[in-house]
Amino acid sequence: GDSVTQMEGPVTLSEEAFLTINCTYTATGYPSLFWYVQYPGEGLQLLLKATKADDKGSNKGFEATYRKETTSFHLEKGSVQVSDSAVYFCALRNAGGTSYGKLTFGQGTILTVHP
Amino acid sequence: EPEVTQTPSHQVTQMGQEVILRCVPISNHLYFYWYRQILGQKVEFLVSFYNNEISEKSEIFDDQFSVERPDGSNFTLKIRSTKLEDSAMYFCASSEENGTPLHFGNGTRLTVT
Numbered sequence: 001g002d003s004v005t006q007m008e009g010p011v012t013l014s015e016e017a018f019l020t021i022n023c024t025y026t027a028t029g030y031p032s033l034f035w036y037v038q039y040p041g042e043g044l045q046l047l048l049k050a051t052k053a054d055d056k057g058s059n060k061g062f063e064a065t066y067r068k069e070t071t072s073f074h075l076e077k078g079s080v081q082v083s084d085s086a087v088y089f090c091a092l093r094n095a096g097g098t099s100y101g102k103l104t105f106g107q108g109t110i111l112t113v114h115p
Numbered sequence: 116e117p118e119v120t121q122t123p124s125h126q127v128t129q130m131g132q133e134v135i136l137r138c139v140p141i142s143n144h145l146y147f148y149w150y151r152q153i154l155g156q157k158v159e160f161l162v163s164f165y166n167n168e169i170s171e172k173s174e175i176f177d178d179q180f181s182v183e184r185p186d187g188s189n190f191t192l193k194i195r196s197t198k199l200e201d202s203a204m205y206f207c208a209s210s211e212e213n214g215t216p217l218h219f220g221n222g223t224r225l226t227v228t
Binding site: 004034036041042043044045046049089091101102103104105106107108 | 159163219222
């Protein structure tokens with residue numbers, strides 16, 4: 001079945017540091033890939049997405065590129081801020097399924113950014 | 116911006132009791148979902164709901180679980196007889212159409228004692 005694996009956390013960085021959170025996936029067909037973010041006390045928010053190979057999703061300075069050859073969708077940001085502290089979830093949605101709402105999530109990575 | 120609202124934010128119940136988790140999806144959305152996250156584990160799909168019926172469910176969603184849209188605004192998840200292992204954060208989500216992004220609520224933390 002489909003699965004998503006994220007790098008182990010937690011990740012602790014200083015402000016303005018470079019961020020990478022690794023995500024790899026296993027899926028049949030041609031999945032769409034997503035990063036969701038959960039700020040303290042809030043729900044899951046869509047951060048960015050990519051629907052086909054070589055697409056780059058970007059939002060709020062975050063980027064991720066859909067790499068079919070390495071089955072990866074790593075999240076990057078050039079300069080993190082304290083306000084980026086949150087839990088980040090990589091997820092896929094397989095277009096071959098009967099319900100396009102069925103997301104398969106990774107385990108989440110806790111990011112803490114210190115001033 | 117419209118949002119998905121879940122109540123209560125935290126529910127404590129005793130093993131064997133019935134519990135109902137409530138959600139108000141975004142008003143023009145047609146697809147509704149429940150997910151859960153057991154502490155320290157992945158967010159897992161439970162069920163999707165469209166046109167007043169379940170469109171897909173996972174193996175977790177057994178006979179102890181049911182969903183309902185009792186009126187035009189609420190979407191509920193009922194657990195008939197709770198077990199300790201049902202303790203988790205339960206997320207409701209909705210989407211406007213099939214394939215469009217999901218909007219999640221803040222979750223209900225269910226604690227079964």
